[in-house]
Amino acid sequence: MLDLKFIRGNPEVVRKAIIDKGEKADLDDLLSLDEDLRKTIVESEALKNERNVESEKIARLKKEGANASAEIEQMREVSARIKEFDEKIGGVRGKLDAILLTIPNVPHESVPVGRDEDENVVVREWGEPSSLVPTPVPHWEIGETLGILDLKAGSRIAGSGFVAFTGAGARLERALIAFMLDLHTREHGYTEVSPPFVADRDAMVGTGQLPKLENDMYHSPEDDLFLIPTGEVPLTNLHRGEILDGDRLPLKYTAYTPCFRREAGSYGKDTRGLLRVHQFDKVEMVKLVEPETSYDELESLTANAEKVLQLLGLPYRVKVLCTGDLSFSAAKCYDIDVWSAGVSQWLELSSCSNFEDFQARRAGLKYHPVGGGKARFVHTLNGSGVAMARTVVAILENYQTETGTIVVPEVLRPYMDGLEEIT
């Protein structure tokens, strides 16, 4: 959520952001509601002031044993009017807040303006798109052949879009999780967290999934809880509503979580095998930092995610997203695509974003600057470090051998009892 004062002072900046991001938001309604609200507040507060002053007078009169019934009668009326004003204020504020939640974050000045994903800009590439064999088969074929991926069983249990890993496949999944967590905690200075995999409505609003993505999440109506679509939700909400001591910053958290996505409306696109599934594992990284450092922290966050792919020997490219492809809450975002030889595609498997104070304002994340001063909002960042399912795709497709086996990337072997090849 943006600062209302900022919107009031910079309506054209916000209007441009809404257009550039391809969002819809009633900015003009918001501004007129804001004006209406402030006018009403002034009237209401004047009456409240009167009530407070008179109440003191009544208290004094009563203490002296005098009769105050005339004043009380008068205040009865004032209170009734205050109630009317407050009801109006509540109504206007409700509408205003609803619109405010639909106003997207303003893209950073370094973000290219563009309509959609075709206008994202590749900023660097690493490794050569390659494979051990000339024409590797897609992961769903070799996965089933080797008996490590059971798509049928997954859909038998929970419907299409759910998968089961078996044997060495499950072991590979677990190895990847452990490898990534170890890397981020040992080498990159993150604190490991094992959070809840469900979150409540406030948490979802805090990170910006709500109100926009309600239909994309699994929801338990009895408890009004959502299955998390990303580890970003619990990690960013760890300190919701707190004012942190400045000397604790930057806070860097990493967590393994499954991610649940209904993927409503995305039928038919990249749906085979593991490319788009309703549940996948991910290791997430989240940072809470001082505003001045957040763009440097974005670079190092992205580098932390890239390191995973470098160590796995998977070729990738890093794109800076254009305004039209940038998510609602983000000010700037790098996507990392891995090359997968079997499907001959770049697969998005990490997004590293700086939200500036957009999430922090929603979630009430502040800090006391070291050396005093007013509490300020932190900047929040998050990045996948990285998404498991598509990493598995890339490993199965890029590491195929002539004999139909899969070479296990060296860094994973210690996590798989030294296994060098999946046969």
Added chain:
RNA sequence: GGAGAGGUGACUGAGUGGUCGAAGGUGCGCGACUGGAAAUCGCGUGUAGGUGAUGAGCCUACCGAGGGUUCGAAUCCCUCCCUCUCCGCCA
């Protein structure tokens, strides 16, 4: 799930209808004292909104959240949430 206790500012802890945004203490900041420090003393120290010049000042709101009663609520009533203790159930 049942019974009970409780949720007050960075922390601790008073406060059961009126001058309480909230005593006292701790912590923190500034100053005095000191060669320096400790101790001591003095002053200050929440958040948000409105109004004003993004100043001073003034006003309003906030004592878990939301409603209600009342001229007036941290204080009374209702609903919900959370924490603790005991019982039950269960991985």
